[in-house]
Amino acid sequence: MARADDTELIDTFEEFYRSYYRNEIGELAQKYPNEQKSLYVDWDDLYRFDPNLADDFRNKPEQLKEYAEEALRLYDLPVDVSLGQAHVRARGLPTQTDIREIRSDHRGMLIAVQGIVRKATDVRPKITTAAFECQRCGTLSRIPQEGGDFQEPHECQGCERQGPFRINYDQSEFIDAQKLRVQESPEGLRGGETPQSVDINIEDDITGEVTAGDHVQVTGMLKLDQQGSEREKSPMFDFYMEGTTVEIEDEQFEEMDITDEDKKEIIELSNEPDIYEKMEASIAPSIYGYQKEKRAMIFQLFSGVTKHLPDGSRTRGDLHMLLIGDPGTGKSQMLQYVKEIAPRSVYTSGKGSSSAGLTAAAVRDDFGDGQQWTLEAGALVLADQGIAAVDELDKMRSEDQSAMHEALEQQSISVSKAGINATLKSRCSLLGAANPTYGRFDQYEPIGEQIDLDPPLISRFDLIFTVTDNPNEEKDAELAEHILTTNYAGELNTHREHMNNSDYTVEEVKNVTDEVSPEIDAELLRKYIAYAKRECYPTMTEEAKSVIQEFYVQLRAQGADEDAPVPVTARKLEALVRLAEASARVRLSDTVEKEDAERGTAIARYCLEEIGMDPETGEFDADVIETGTSKSQRDRIKNIKQLISSIEDEYDEGAPVDVIVERAEEEGIKTSKAEHEIEKLKQKGEVYEPRTDHLRTT
Template sequence: MARAENAEIIDRFEEFYRTYYRNEIGDLAQKYPNERKSLYLDWGDLYRYDSDMADDFVAQPSQMRDYAEEALRLYDLPVDVKLGSAHVRVRNLRQHTGIRDIRADHVGNLVSVQGIVRKATDVRPKMRNAAFECQRCGTMTRVPQSDGDFQEPHECQGCERQGPFQINFDQSEFVDSQKLRVQESPEGLRGGETPQAIDINIEDDVTGKVTAGDHVTVTGILRLEQQGNQQEKSPIFDFYMEGMAVTIEDEQFEEMDITEEDKKRIVELSSDPEIYDKMIGSMAPSIYGYPDEKLAIILQLFSGVAKSLPDGSRIRGDLHMLLIGDPGTGKSQLLQYVKKLAPRSVYTSGKGSSSAGLTAAAVRDDFGDGQQWTLEAGALVLADQGIAAVDELDKMRPEDRSAMHEALEQQSISISKAGINATLKSRCSLLGAANPKYGRFDEYEPIGEQIDLEPALISRFDLIFTVTDKPDEEKDGRLADHIINTNYAGELFTHRESVPTSNISQEEVDNVTEDVEPTIEADLLRKYIAYAKRNCFPTMTEEAKKEIRDFYVNLRSQGASEDAPVPVTARKLEALVRLAEASARVRLSDTVEKRDAEKVVEIVRDSLEAIGVDPETGEFDVDMVEAGTSKSQRDRIKNIKGIINELEDEYDDGAPIEEVFERADQVGMDRDKAEHEIEKLRRQGDIYEPVTDHLRTV
């Protein structure tokens, strides 16, 4: 009876193949076994054909897979090919199971999980069927191998003795195997939960396709593995998955479900003339002020368009932004809010991050079989196609910061550790926050000199904002009102939630919370960003091109004369283009218009004026930030060194310091500036004092 039932299921599968997969099976037959070994079935097709069969496939996947593969072997092919060991792999289940939602009820079922590959072992051959040769009589005994321990024969089938046996590798069957550890995607986690992971064993033609950092959807059969060792076995079991199909999800925000109603609201919002103000109002409303910084962060969330050129090269569309400011100005709060908003984001803080933790670590552990080196993806890889928020940048060790250079510009991370050479993708935007060199800004020193980060790192940021905290009675009054009201709103809300006999009405809470409510709720804003990034790829209009070109060329022309500083580099031009594209995306527009260009020129001008103006000359000077010294300062250093050089030959003990000041005065340099430069040169070890009040160059 059971056999007739089995035959019926196999017949149903054959009929299903003929109805839905005729072409795919023909293609598989032509490419089998060198190019393709598997037939991929869409679970939705199976459900449309026969819903009971599709449900059985989820409930009893091992059995149904055997029937499906048997039906494939019996299928009449036009070419003379036997699909002897072709696999049938099912994917696109109706719903995904969260890794943290897997329970005992799922064991033995077909489940689909989404996440990011945290580790992947090398592809290794696994013995499926072992052939043992008896050393006494030469009889061959075959023992099938399962996932558990290695099975050896108990006795020889020929001479009935218990060995000794030797494995005959030529007669044994092997299959490629690989083990992956897939961790929950960071965007699914809210409220600081620790991400959970599941190990997945994959075999044959699906191995070797993914690396650490890839976002994947894996469909497979949930199995159990006993904890403990041979001596002490535990009643607790671990889950693992026998992977059937692995799909690399390269699309951003694949987890964002945008309904028709959401689309309607998004399109309605995009045509609102005050959309930019509404966006700014939705960005961390509990933090008072900072309209420019908030607009820039919104543009960063939307990002420019990543462009691929015909020669295969790629221009990044992601914007990098740095906030440098006094303590207590709400920088970390902004970063935390961005982590909440961005669909794929990672937050990390300077002191707690090493270069390996940011990029990728080569780890040696027992993952897989035996000790082997595997790559573990770091924060910038996990934030691929999202935002990496790095707080306390200035507290990191310089060698750890230098690990970010390649990730910021080339958007990849190259690793050469422990014999592993790999390049991982890190197409993310970086939002950094740092304090000035002395903890607070000193208003008597140029801001460029107070930024204690390497020039190579700073020049990669598209926008740098300085947040200074100066007392101002009117502004402080408004800030105090805002903070007190925010806290009062929180008090009322908490009181109503926590005290059973609370006499505070919902209306009172609503009245107070109006100020701190985002104008567009966070959930809709996330969907808005996802929708814009998915559907909008704006192109430049001639007016926008002209506006950006004129701004750049005018700025550059200020540095045309011989002794003028270089006001701005070509990197800023790319930044302008990216910002203008992001501005068009905010309006869901397919074209970058003049108003977008004007808006971003204003933002870049503000950013440059804050840090890139030489306080002595009032001119834009890119080296203030990108090299750490302004042109006027470099000229002074050159002059001072020149004066010391001239004078040290005239005096035996070196150049007398008073004489140096006199000469400096003759070339128009103030005494205090000359003293400042001499002190700086002395600290750097470029000059020294052989005798008191005499100087020599090194």
């Protein structure tokens, strides 16, 4: 029997439904039970109706959820439908609880957590009421299954014997159940904290909606689970949640709190004429120079616009960028800085990353009930809609590098492991750093040959910068002064913090640190980027289109000759569009102007001159990047191979190397180049040595 105060609560809920949710309940009645089984209630509505009731719902959700569902069953419906198994699910709590801030005080309360789904089990049936049939007399006993353990009858209610029993599945009641592990979002973590996670049990109509890698907000009741085994129970408990609502957050950076004050400051900044220079000065100010690279990083942080076409296909807006260069040039530091500024980012280093760690791993463990395979999201999935910074790309095994191909172009990751076929989202920009093949650039070798990465991977990068370290007295003096000033500023700051009787005044310290502090504060820059990506979707003007088209067509025209190399491919055209869009976003502009297109083409030209040029001919050659071998080199290899095959017939023991080199010189190929190409042919197995210094073609 319901007590008086219980009846009062049920009546209050009925009144609340009549005032606020009349239409929603009518819709639920029409769609119940096949299309819809839940009534979603906004906590704000409940608070407006009765603040005390709303607070009780947060503090004692289990009891009040029962009353709310009972009120729904008793509600007068216009159609003859019984909402017997309908759920009432509360959502939109005024505050979120960080996963790492969950404490024992939250036990039994309704809380909202936000994060990324790290693992999700398959949806499985869970028994809620088990009907046991006595095998001796056939009597049915129904036992509700609540809590973690499976309850069986002690004795038969008919013949009073202790079984044996078997479960009658037709008479039992089942519900769909799924278990999720939600981990803190990477953008909420600062200072290298290890992300924490919470397990969430969900049931019935909200199961099967999410997959590993989805950003979600979950509202549910916090419960405790005792650690240890049946025999040895521990005084320590684990938290878990009984989820009532799971909402997928497609909106980027929802949790970034941008106040009206911030908006005003951002819009003021965007109107300043030197905004681009200010942005450059705010990226890794402790690293001297690299203006072009820093501007490209700013464009990567803002990114182009992702286009969705009417036929359902999409074109990526994210820019991928590779820094390749000599050691000690500050590449890793720039990566770390960008990771700190990007509103959502993941940093990983090549040597310590496997292909599963980057994409997704199929893990067999006791997550859920019993051993089962689950998908665990990797770094590129966790960086969805942000930036993945991967250092030391060249130190990764080639099969780990190839795992990134699909993530870079299609922006998804397909997994076929342990019988699981799934596609996870990976809509991120990649910022990579690598060293040349020999650890340092060799000025006598074409740069394309010194990049020890798979050509298909290299060709997916929109921008490739080479960072060389050549001695230059004037530059070195400026660099030394910058590094010493930076260190001095750090010394003063630390000195003042740790020494109580410091001789330096606050003013002195401020004057020195101002020289190396960013123009725009890092926190404001993060908000600026998030705001621009959320609010700004620029479109091309005709002038901008013609600048890009002209640049592309002029470059391609250089390859019109039969013998000329192909200067750039159509991939570069898309990169130019993305750069121009990102440039417009920096100004919070709704249109891509001529100047934006010019900024994009200037960076693209700089990259092409650095890396996409054949050093022998001085012409742009796409093959240097796309295949790792320039056209002039391919022609040379072809010529030398033909030379070997024509000379080998003249000698019994194969073509002598010195004769090949001599003939090559007559054809205009330098001795050093000829020897280098012969080595390459030997490595590829296209020629072999029947005896020392004699060659035959295979």
